[in-house]
Amino acid sequence: xxxxxxxxxxxxxxxxxxxxxxxxxxxxxxxxxTAGDGRxxxxxxxxxxxxxxxxLDFWMPGINGNQFLAALRAEPDAPRSKIPVVVMTAxxxxxxxxxxSAPPDLLLEKPFGLRELRRVVVKFCGQGATPHRWGxxxxxxxx
Numbered sequence: 001x002x003x004x005x006x007x008x009x010x011x012x013x014x015x016x017x018x019x020x021x022x023x024x025x026x027x028x029x030x031x032x033x034t035a036g037d038g039r040x041x042x043x044x045x046x047x048x049x050x051x052x053x054x055x056l057d058f059w060m061p062g063i064n065g066n067q068f069l070a071a072l073r074a075e076p077d078a079p080r081s082k083i084p085v086v087v088m089t090a091x092x093x094x095x096x097x098x099x100x101s102a103p104p105d106l107l108l109e110k111p112f113g114l115r116e117l118r119r120v121v122v123k124f125c126g127q128g129a130t131p132h133r134w135g136x137x138x139x140x141x142x143x
Contacts, residue, residue, distance in 0.1 A: 006031065007033065009033045009034070009044065011034070011054060012036070012055075013061060025121065030128045033048075037060050037062045037063060038063030038067060042068065056087050059089065069102035085104045086104060086124070095107070
């Protein structure tokens, strides 16, 4: 069934953030892969089926968001090098200059709500495979 669902990769060094975002995205009908750092994310993207979107924490140990973006954009495989990347950060003003060499497709300021996350994900991936999505009215079943 995951083949029918758009795939999103969540990259964050905090396990709690990865788990929360993953659960929300799965509930919205998306397939989700996760990585705890930029190096693991690049390896997964290079070796497997590429995601339609990467949600990337900027400040991580090892490869940070800027280094991840530079490496991804330099990928020799054109479709992989063009995967949309949304950088998640609590300090968007502080990272803008750091991202000038390889800008992301969008900056998402932390903390963000479910509606904002859904809006961003739908922009890049379309609707998930779940019929009822947060922010959409529920339909009444006939009794």
